[in-house]
Amino acid sequence: xxxxxxxxxxxxxxxxxTLLLLVxxxxxxxxxxxxxxxxxxxxxxxxxLLPTMLLTVGQAIVIIGGGIDLSVGTxxxxxxxxxxxxxxxxxxxxxIALGFFLACGTGILAGMFNGLCVAYLRLQPVVTTYATxxxxxxIALAILPRPAGQIPRPLTDFYRNPQLGIxxxxxxxxxxxxxxxxxxxxxxxxxxFATGSKANAAYTTGVPVVRIRFSxxxxxxxxxxxxAIALTLLSGSGDPxxxxxxxxxxxxxxxxxGTRLSGGQGGIAGPLMGVAILTxxxxxxxxxxxxxxxxDLVNALIIIIALAGPGIVRLIRRLIGR
Amino acid sequence: xxxxxxxxHIVKRYGGVVALADGNLNVASGxxxxxxxxxxxxxxxxxxxxxxxxxxxxxxxxxxxRPTTLSSPQIAKKLGITAVYQELSLIPDMTxxxxxxxxxEPLRGKSLIKNREVRARTQELLNLFSGTFKSLAPDIPVxxxxxxxxxxxxxxxxxxxQPRLIILDEATASLDTQQVxxxxxxxxxxxxxxxxxxxxxxxxxxIFRVADRATVLRSGRSVGDIPMSDAxxxxxxxxxxxxxxxxxxxxIDSVKSDAPVRLSVEKLTTSVLKNxxxxxxxxxxxxxxxxxxxxxxxxxLTLFGDIPHTGKIILSQKPVxxxxxxxxxxxxxxxxxxxxATEGLLLIRSILENLQLPSWANFGxxxxxxxxxxxxxxxxxSLNVVMASLDAPVSSLSGGNAQKIVIGKWMSRNPKLLLxxxxxxxxxxxxxxxxxxxxxxxxxxxxxxxxxxSDDDELLGLCNRVLVLHDGEITAELSGGDLTHxxxxxxxMGTQQENNV
Numbered sequence: 001x002x003x004x005x006x007x008x009x010x011x012x013x014x015x016x017x018t019l020l021l022l023v024x025x026x027x028x029x030x031x032x033x034x035x036x037x038x039x040x041x042x043x044x045x046x047x048x049l050l051p052t053m054l055l056t057v058g059q060a061i062v063i064i065g066g067g068i069d070l071s072v073g074t075x076x077x078x079x080x081x082x083x084x085x086x087x088x089x090x091x092x093x094x095x096i097a098l099g100f101f102l103a104c105g106t107g108i109l110a111g112m113f114n115g116l117c118v119a120y121l122r123l124q125p126v127v128t129t130y131a132t133x134x135x136x137x138x139i140a141l142a143i144l145p146r147p148a149g150q151i152p153r154p155l156t157d158f159y160r161n162p163q164l165g166i167x168x169x170x171x172x173x174x175x176x177x178x179x180x181x182x183x184x185x186x187x188x189x190x191x192x193f194a195t196g197s198k199a200n201a202a203y204t205t206g207v208p209v210v211r212i213r214f215s216x217x218x219x220x221x222x223x224x225x226x227x228a229i230a231l232t233l234l235s236g237s238g239d240p241x242x243x244x245x246x247x248x249x250x251x252x253x254x255x256x257x258g259t260r261l262s263g264g265q266g267g268i269a270g271p272l273m274g275v276a277i278l279t280x281x282x283x284x285x286x287x288x289x290x291x292x293x294x295x296d297l298v299n300a301l302i303i304i305i306a307l308a309g310p311g312i313v314r315l316i317r318r319l320i321g322r
Numbered sequence: 323x324x325x326x327x328x329x330x331h332i333v334k335r336y337g338g339v340v341a342l343a344d345g346n347l348n349v350a351s352g353x354x355x356x357x358x359x360x361x362x363x364x365x366x367x368x369x370x371x372x373x374x375x376x377x378x379x380x381x382x383x384x385x386x387x388r389p390t391t392l393s394s395p396q397i398a399k400k401l402g403i404t405a406v407y408q409e410l411s412l413i414p415d416m417t418x419x420x421x422x423x424x425x426x427e428p429l430r431g432k433s434l435i436k437n438r439e440v441r442a443r444t445q446e447l448l449n450l451f452s453g454t455f456k457s458l459a460p461d462i463p464v465x466x467x468x469x470x471x472x473x474x475x476x477x478x479x480x481x482x483x484q485p486r487l488i489i490l491d492e493a494t495a496s497l498d499t500q501q502v503x504x505x506x507x508x509x510x511x512x513x514x515x516x517x518x519x520x521x522x523x524x525x526x527x528x529i530f531r532v533a534d535r536a537t538v539l540r541s542g543r544s545v546g547d548i549p550m551s552d553a554x555x556x557x558x559x560x561x562x563x564x565x566x567x568x569x570x571x572x573x574i575d576s577v578k579s580d581a582p583v584r585l586s587v588e589k590l591t592t593s594v595l596k597n598x599x600x601x602x603x604x605x606x607x608x609x610x611x612x613x614x615x616x617x618x619x620x621x622x623l624t625l626f627g628d629i630p631h632t633g634k635i636i637l638s639q640k641p642v643x644x645x646x647x648x649x650x651x652x653x654x655x656x657x658x659x660x661x662x663a664t665e666g667l668l669l670i671r672s673i674l675e676n677l678q679l680p681s682w683a684n685f686g687x688x689x690x691x692x693x694x695x696x697x698x699x700x701x702x703x704s705l706n707v708v709m710a711s712l713d714a715p716v717s718s719l720s721g722g723n724a725q726k727i728v729i730g731k732w733m734s735r736n737p738k739l740l741l742x743x744x745x746x747x748x749x750x751x752x753x754x755x756x757x758x759x760x761x762x763x764x765x766x767x768x769x770x771x772x773x774x775x776s777d778d779d780e781l782l783g784l785c786n787r788v789l790v791l792h793d794g795e796i797t798a799e800l801s802g803g804d805l806t807h808x809x810x811x812x813x814x815m816g817t818q819q820e821n822n823v
Contacts, residue, residue: 186433190416190424197415204375204411205479206396206425264415 032287058223065216066196066263071133076243079228084149084238111221119213149238159233197264332381343542359539374398402486414465419444584770590633609785617794656732
């Protein structure tokens with residue numbers, strides 16, 4: 001019974017484990033980097049992790065709805081290419097606004113394309129979004145064949161520097177959490193979890209399952225646009241491969257955040273902490289003078305352990321006399 | 323609030339199979355109508371059509387006197403028609419209150435859910451069943467609940483839509499007596515408030531307690547609509563079986579009573595089965611009867627080592643306790659699953675590969691393909707499989723031929739005990755005939771066969787002896803003169819006729 005009360009406690013507080021992991025990771029990071037809590041270091045870390053956080057919110061919504069989106073990274077590349085070809089150092093503010101508007105529109109269209117394939121044509125999400133990731137990558141290269149472009153200084157400064165002494169990213173994270181609380185308390189939120197948890201039961205109950213699945217990919221596209229805007233303001237320039245490596249970290253972050261990959265469970269606070277954990281692990285790796293490819297190894301291992309976990313538990317149960 | 327529903331001459335076909343040939347049902351406010359029928363008579367199809375889950379091929383549906391098309395469950399729900407499903411429609415990860423109010427949550431403004439109201443109204447609903455459950459509460463995830471409490475949530479979920487017509491499809495199956503009593507009190511209350519209720523149950527006793535009228539289905543046709551005051555158990559059973567096709571008797575020599583006992587089971591108990599005991603001799607074809615899902619498949623799977631159990635299983639005079647199907651196979655037990663497509667066959671692979679799947683170990687390394695081919699050819703020939711070649715994929719075969727492959731793959735292993743889980747479901751008549759001959763042949767060779775079928779005629783025509791299961795228990799053992807359709811059906815319905823051994 002002791003075990004089950006622990007289980008129910010963890011169920012009521014699914015982010016607890018993630019939070020613990022984050023604290024431990026920060027502690028180790030601090031061992032290697034004693035200026036970790038200085039204002040400018042905090043600001044630098046926050047502005048670096050915000051783009052992945054934005055991208056992870058979209059990924060989390062798709063995964064909660066029972067899917068997965070492997071195209072988010074190249075979506076960021078594609079939208080980055082659009083942004084730097086639209087926004088030039090001498091652009092007027094209306095041209096800049098148009099650029100952002102185009103970025104969001106492109107993200108939504110790309111997400112609609114994924115959603116159309118997965119929800120309405122019933123294609124397998126992993127294969128579909130892996131394939132469309134090459135479509136988006138191709139478009140990125142067609143728009144911007146090689147790294148180029150420059151974003152106006154005032155814009156990048158706004159993103160990179162703290163506002164009223166607080167990193168810009170913090171405001172946006174607060175907005176994301178408010179967004180999630182609102183979404184969770186709508187009927188749409190209920191439908192999202194119902195679809196991801198048990199689609200046929202949801203259908204029998206009258207949940208518009210296909211429309212909900214479609215919408216998750218649209219959210220993912222929109223958040224990819226937000227992520228691309230943040231990343232473009234951070235880097236100040238364009239690169240047709242800028243976001244390509246961001247897909248895996250978003251999935252790892254979702255898993256670290258206690259969201260089950262098969263859907264119907266979780267939230268975004270956990271995945272946001274997951275992104276922070278990954279960033280901190282990255283810091284540890286670079287400050288401990290470990291080769292940087294270990295970051296990918298760590299990411300991959302986390303996913304495999306998360307996927308294998310339930311299977312391993314079942315195997316052990318089977319071995320310990322049924 | 324007044325409501326009337328009239329389903330007239332409903333026809334529903336699934337591919338070539340006619341599930342419903344002429345379904346009729348009338349129900350109006352303040353009335354409880356029982357929908358009765360033997361296995362495969364079309365009860366569930368008819369109730370799914372009324373709730374918009376399945377759309378009919380022909381026939382008309384009049385709601386409040388107007389012809390209506392129900393193209394989805396949402397539309398039916400808008401018209402005030404809802405069902406308590408037997409296969410649960412709950413979302414395991416969501417809480418009790420989230421499940422109950424899903425799709426009709428009380429809203430503030432356009433989209434925000436009023437959480438406090440949801441919880442309060444859930445509590446009100448739960449109070450209807452207060453005292454009959456242990457753990458139910460608004461904020462508990464449904465996956466933490468035992469089956470009976472899930473069923474209560476399912477009932478409350480249907481009730482929360484304030485339906486005008488509610489269908490209770492085997493809603494009492496997992497409830498205990500106290501909960502059933504509470505439900506019947508509620509049904510009486512709904513009735514007095516003008517709700518219409520359709521009650522589908524396999525418990526005769528319950529039907530007599532709550533129903534005002536009974537509509538009886540037989541082979542997809544409505545064959546009777548009688549007030550309960552005029553009905554007796556016998557007359558209802560009679561209606562359910564009357565004029566059904568005569569048993570297709572295949573002359574099978576009765577078992578020699580001195581044949582060795584192949585399988586003996588004592589006090590076999592699992593989460594579903596209760597105290598099962600029987601003996602099966604070599605060369606005997608023992609039938610398992612009863613309505614769907616009364617534990618027949620569980621019994622077969624338990625014997626095949628797939629479900630943990632307590633109790634004794636003695637196979638070939640040796641006590642055994644299989645924990646994996648492999649062990650059962652090594653002891654010459656074979657299992658033919660009910661769902662060919664998902665459990666019995668590799669559809670896109672060739673006939674050869676399917677036939678040899680359990681036996682590849684006999685062909686050495688590297689595999690002696692020519693010998694495998696020759697043996698497969700023999701098996702296919704002895705089974706009369708109609709096929710293009712051994713290399714054609716199994717998906718190119720008709721249902722009956724595909725079923726022969728499922729059995730054929732065990733033939734070369736010479737099973738001593740063959741477990742059949744409703745093997746002729748969805749198989750055409752001609753192929754069934756060949757299949758029966760195959761069973762007779764195996765029986766002649768001394769194979770002990772345990773045969774579950776949802777087709778009562780099949781059991782009557784083929785078996786020497788039939789065990790009838792009800793709620794995981796053997797409620798009757800019918801053989802000789804007792805093995806009649808009437809006895810089989812009434813034992814399936816759990817009625818207490820003293821015809822069992």
